[in-house]
Amino acid sequence: xxxAGAAIAASxxxxxxxxxxxxxxxxxxxxxxxxxxxxxxGNMAAQVKGDKPYNxxxxxxxxxxxxxLSHMAWDGFGPGTEAGAPTKAKPEIWKEMDKFKAVQTRLxxxxxxxxxxxxxxxxxxxxxxxxxxxxxxxxxxxxxxxK
Amino acid sequence: xxxAGAAIAASxxxxxxxxxxxxxxxxxxxxxxxxxxxxxxGNMAAQVKGDKPYNxxxxxxxxxxxxxLSHMAWDGFGPGTEAGAPTKAKPEIWKEMDKFKAVQTRLxxxxxxxxxxxxxxxxxxxxxxxxxxxxxxxxxxxxxxxK
Numbered sequence: 001x002x003x004a005g006a007a008i009a010a011s012x013x014x015x016x017x018x019x020x021x022x023x024x025x026x027x028x029x030x031x032x033x034x035x036x037x038x039x040x041x042g043n044m045a046a047q048v049k050g051d052k053p054y055n056x057x058x059x060x061x062x063x064x065x066x067x068x069l070s071h072m073a074w075d076g077f078g079p080g081t082e083a084g085a086p087t088k089a090k091p092e093i094w095k096e097m098d099k100f101k102a103v104q105t106r107l108x109x110x111x112x113x114x115x116x117x118x119x120x121x122x123x124x125x126x127x128x129x130x131x132x133x134x135x136x137x138x139x140x141x142x143x144x145x146x147k
Numbered sequence: 148x149x150x151a152g153a154a155i156a157a158s159x160x161x162x163x164x165x166x167x168x169x170x171x172x173x174x175x176x177x178x179x180x181x182x183x184x185x186x187x188x189g190n191m192a193a194q195v196k197g198d199k200p201y202n203x204x205x206x207x208x209x210x211x212x213x214x215x216l217s218h219m220a221w222d223g224f225g226p227g228t229e230a231g232a233p234t235k236a237k238p239e240i241w242k243e244m245d246k247f248k249a250v251q252t253r254l255x256x257x258x259x260x261x262x263x264x265x266x267x268x269x270x271x272x273x274x275x276x277x278x279x280x281x282x283x284x285x286x287x288x289x290x291x292x293x294k
Contacts, residue, residue, distance in 0.1 A: 029186040035179030036219060039172065068215040072183060 023084025030076025031087070033069055040066045041137065048123075048130050056121040063118035066133075067111040074104050088146045103140045110136050170231025177223025178234075180216055187213045188284065195270075195277050203268040210265035213280075214258040221251050235293045250287045257283050 020028075040062035046052035047059050082094055093100050110133040117129040167175075187209035193199035194206050229241055240247050257280040264276040 025186065025189075028182055032179035032182030032186075035175055036183065039176040039179075039222075042172075065215075065219055068212075072212055075186075 021084050023081045026076045026078055026081040027085040027087050027089075030073045030081075030089075033073035033076070037066055037069045037073070040069070041134075044130060045134075048127055054123060056118075059126070060115070060118040063111070063115040067108070067115045070104075070108045070111045074101075090144050090146055093144050100144065103136070103144075107133075107136045107140070168231050170228045173223040173225055173228040174232040174234050174236075177220045177228075177236075180220035180223070184213055184216045184220070187216070188281075191277060192281075195274055201270060203265075206273070207262070207265040210258070210262040214255070214262040217251075217255045217258045221248075237291050237293060240291050247291065250283065250291075254280075254283045254287070 043052075043062045044059055044066075047054045077089070077093060077100070079094070082089070082091055110129070114126075114129045114133050117125045120126075190199075190209045191206055191213075194201045224236070224240060224247070226241070229236070229238055257276070261273075261276045261280050264272045267273075
């Protein structure tokens with residue numbers, strides 16, 4: 001049964017990727033994670049700006065998910081994934097991977113702090129830390145993403 | 148500074164979504180999460196099948212990410228998101244949301260177990276639980292996703 005189940009699971013995974021190159025899969029993976037990050041950032045931004053009523057639990061949920069997601073996208077920037085599907089990632093990423101990894105760590109640090117601050121429900125602190133997190137997003141996009 | 152930072156962050160979020168309808172954003176969000184789930188499932192499947200050497204830390208990492216991701220996609224299936232962008236999601240989802248939510252809970256339960264089992268490094272247990280997780284993926288895709 002275990003083997004049969006594993007075969008099912010493998011076919012589930014493979015069925016969606018069989019026609020794709022490794023680079024295309026990597027690019028779509030990292031874009032998927034970035035899309036999810038953008039969604040939760042947008043949800044928090046709406047509450048910080050007052051476009052949506054602030055809800056502590058909802059905000060904390062998005063902050064927690066963003067913190068978790070901040071560890072995920074980077075597997076999709078492996079060697080040979082500069083091209084292979086439409087991508088806005090600049091070649092600089094692969095030329096200065098040490099710097100790119102330092103930015104990843106910054107994002108993980110700031111989003112972890114945001115989740116901590118979100119748990120307090122203090123909008124003053126939240127706005128400050130959301131701003132710090134947004135700067136990391138903006139700096140990385142300005143440096144490593146084409147317009 | 149906090150307000151300026153928040154403004155930056157908001158613009159980061161908004162810049163990627165301004166031309167999109169709420170339904171399109173939701174559909175792309177849930178597809179992004181599903182893509183990320185598929186990536187980590189594929190990574191584990193390759194190790195279960197022996198197509199890639201088993202590495203305990205790497206497998207555990209994917210199992211942990213999959214468990215975290217299993218909580219995320221569902222926000223993207225809100226009211227009015229049946230259409231608005233290319234999607235394979237069947238209308239049945241919105242007609243039987245209680246059943247759809249029960250499947251979400253099953254996925255969360257089985258992936259949490261998979262992360263626990265992955266921490267043991269026992270491939271016999273891992274294969275069994277990976278199979279159980281794969282069944283949830285397959286059942287949900289068969290029921291709620293078009294081919």
